[in-house]
Amino acid sequence: MKPRMNYLQAAPATMKALMALEEQIQSTGIEKSLIELVKIRASQINGCAFCINMHSEDARKRGETEQRIYLLNAWRESPLYTERERAALAWTESVTLISQTHAPDETYEQVRAQFSDEETVNLTMLIGAINAWNRIAIAFRAVHPVKVKASVA
Secondary structure (H helix, E strand, C coil): CCCCCCHHHHCHHHHHHHHHHHHHHHCCCCCHHHHHHHHHHHHHHHCCHHHHHHHHHHHHHCCCCHHHHHCHHHHHHCCCCCHHHHHHHHHHHHHHCHHHHCCCHHHHHHHHCCCCHHHHHHHHHHHHHHHHHHHHHHHCCCCCCCCCCCCCC
């Protein structure tokens, strides 16, 4: 796959605005590990290899375990996630797939049981932002770094 363009160079002011939203989200008090889990999960749903790669690496740097990253796609079947994380992941799926789910009341109530009004808005903005990044990366064919593994003799 070949990148279509360097979107950061093509529209720096617009991309700066999206980066400013990212900085704001990071300052909201939502747990850094949860931010990365949400980003990975939305990116999995959207099929954004660039973002899955980036946020898996970021999650590891923030102390996330390999097991929780590997099992994120099946979080409902794993006991590794807290109720707060489960609520955020359910909301992430619902908002990412909004045209299909229409953000059902049951999922909203689940998130509201774990998050304050302000946190719910911030979580929803986080989900919206990663979906925007996914769409940019996919549309312009951003390619994740490829690490060449040494061959085993």
